[in-house]
Amino acid sequence: MQSLRILMSLAVPVALAIPAIAQSNAVAAKSAPAAKSTAAKTTPAKGYVAPRTPDGQPDLQGIWDTASITPLERPKELGTKAFYTDDEIKQYGKKRMNDLDRDRRDGSATQDLARAYNDGWFDRGTHLGRNKRTSRIIDPADGRFPAFTPEAQKKYDEFHKWFAANPGNSAEDRELFDRCLFFSQSGPPLVPGNYNNLYQIIQTPGFVTIYSEMAHQTRTVPITKREKLPKDVAQWMGDSVGHWEGETLVIESSNIRFNDHSHFGTQYDGMTDENLRVTERFTRTAPDMITYQATVVDPTVYTKPWTLELPMEKSTGPIFEYACHEGNYGLSGILSGERAREKEAAMKAK
Amino acid sequence: MIKKILSTCMLGAGLLMAAAPVWAHHAFAAEFDANKAVKLRGTVTKMEWINPHAWIHIAVKDDSGKTTEWMVECGSPNTLLRKGLTKNSVTAGMEILVDGYQSKDGSNRANGRDVTFTDGKKLFLGTSFTGASGEEK
Numbered sequence: 001m002q003s004l005r006i007l008m009s010l011a012v013p014v015a016l017a018i019p020a021i022a023q024s025n026a027v028a029a030k031s032a033p034a035a036k037s038t039a040a041k042t043t044p045a046k047g048y049v050a051p052r053t054p055d056g057q058p059d060l061q062g063i064w065d066t067a068s069i070t071p072l073e074r075p076k077e078l079g080t081k082a083f084y085t086d087d088e089i090k091q092y093g094k095k096r097m098n099d100l101d102r103d104r105r106d107g108s109a110t111q112d113l114a115r116a117y118n119d120g121w122f123d124r125g126t127h128l129g130r131n132k133r134t135s136r137i138i139d140p141a142d143g144r145f146p147a148f149t150p151e152a153q154k155k156y157d158e159f160h161k162w163f164a165a166n167p168g169n170s171a172e173d174r175e176l177f178d179r180c181l182f183f184s185q186s187g188p189p190l191v192p193g194n195y196n197n198l199y200q201i202i203q204t205p206g207f208v209t210i211y212s213e214m215a216h217q218t219r220t221v222p223i224t225k226r227e228k229l230p231k232d233v234a235q236w237m238g239d240s241v242g243h244w245e246g247e248t249l250v251i252e253s254s255n256i257r258f259n260d261h262s263h264f265g266t267q268y269d270g271m272t273d274e275n276l277r278v279t280e281r282f283t284r285t286a287p288d289m290i291t292y293q294a295t296v297v298d299p300t301v302y303t304k305p306w307t308l309e310l311p312m313e314k315s316t317g318p319i320f321e322y323a324c325h326e327g328n329y330g331l332s333g334i335l336s337g338e339r340a341r342e343k344e345a346a347m348k349a350k
Numbered sequence: 351m352i353k354k355i356l357s358t359c360m361l362g363a364g365l366l367m368a369a370a371p372v373w374a375h376h377a378f379a380a381e382f383d384a385n386k387a388v389k390l391r392g393t394v395t396k397m398e399w400i401n402p403h404a405w406i407h408i409a410v411k412d413d414s415g416k417t418t419e420w421m422v423e424c425g426s427p428n429t430l431l432r433k434g435l436t437k438n439s440v441t442a443g444m445e446i447l448v449d450g451y452q453s454k455d456g457s458n459r460a461n462g463r464d465v466t467f468t469d470g471k472k473l474f475l476g477t478s479f480t481g482a483s484g485e486e487k
Contacts, residue, residue: 096479097479118465120465120474121474123432123433126479127480167377167380168380174377178377195425321428324402325402327398327400330402330403333454333455334381337383337454337455340454
């Protein structure tokens with residue numbers, strides 16, 4: 001395990017050098033197969049044509065907000081019902097807000113404890129997604145993540161059993177977001193979290209930059225036909241290249257670094273491995289909205305591909321600073337808490 | 351006054367692992383002790399508007415007159431600001447009530463389950479449903 005970490009740390013200077021490699025097209029490696037989207041193709045509203053940047057690309061620039069109370073996975077009782085009616089939105093929206101309300105003190109002691117971080121901590125939106133979807137996962141048809149493969153399920157179970165017994169041996173054993181290393185908001189794919197769900201998109205000739213408010217993670221994606229990075233060069237946000245398909249910016253990513261804790265973030269405890277491929281599609285479907293879709297393919301982890309959709313709504317911002325390391329007592333609190341627990345256990349054993 | 355009684359002391363550790371949310375550099379069960387429910391009444395000495403989470407510092411006087419300093423963790427400055435709080439919302443000298451959980455390492459840090467002014471008003475107001483489209487934003 002330790003040797004694996006050392007190997008991974010060696011990837012950092014290589015990762016820093018990537019923009020230069022990208023521009024020089026110097027990498028000779030086999031192209032990763034693109035993830036195939038199984039979701040419906042997104043088209044702009046009838047008659048709408050996105051404005052153009054000075055160099056003629058559809059203009060996606062601005063600050064965009066993905067916060068909404070639409071659940072990532074569809075409630076099971078809805079089956080394959082993909083959209084709400086307006087009346088259902090009113091009813092379900094109120095119910096959903098009540099379900100999410102962390103200032104409530106009703107229910108069991110267990111439920112109360114699960115709301116220990118009060119509502120003041122959360123900024124996940126106060127409305128359902130503008131696409132009227134019943135879930136952010138739109139494929140498979142039941143709006144839920146597909147099953148793991150048996151091998152992946154075994155690995156997942158083993159890791160979680162170990163982690164439950166070893167929640168704080170060292171900082172390196174903690175989640176990537178505990179360590180301020182990586183948050184799911186930046187993708188790929190973009191998976192909104194509990195707060196800081198704003199993005200800024202900036203386009204320059206040959207590049208698109210996606211800047212995430214959460215921990216200020218930035219992906220600068222070349223719009224090019226360059227070769228992918230060699231298979232053994234992996235980065236937390238992967239190796240992304242983009243191209244335009246009509247009105248849609250398509251970004252394909254591979255070489256996504258992984259460990260036991262890389263799993264699409266705080267809203268979904270999934271798994272990834274070296275075979276993860278993500279295809280993202282950004283389409284400006286209205287003056288104040290980008291429709292975002294991302295299809296995830298990983299045949300050694302998931303039994304089927306899955307696709308999520310987010311309406312990205314135009315925001316006036318601003319994006320605020322989120323310096324995750326600045327005054328972060330969380331990690332030291334977790335580790336000192338675990339040391340205290342060990343001491344207590346040792347005293348009891350005497 | 352805090353009228354609500356916490357009954358979390360009765361919970362077993364296994365149950366906590368199942369219930370505690372794991373997110374955003376905070377694993378409640380790893381950092382705070384559900385068996386150490388605390389109720390604090392104190393005077394704000396300062397509020398630190400720092401990333402990634404703000405902290406309120408309070409001076410708590412016990413029955414013997416001894417004063418102890420406590421730190422109570424809050425949401426991120428971004429979130430608090432968007433919920434309408436400013437640096438003038440919580441200032442030195444204000445008296446507040448904290449109903450929460452002490453850190454596992456026994457230091458005077460707490461997770462504030464409920465944080466209220468003495469008239470019962472919450473410091474951090476929740477949010478209400480605003481519809482489907484977000485057009486009102």
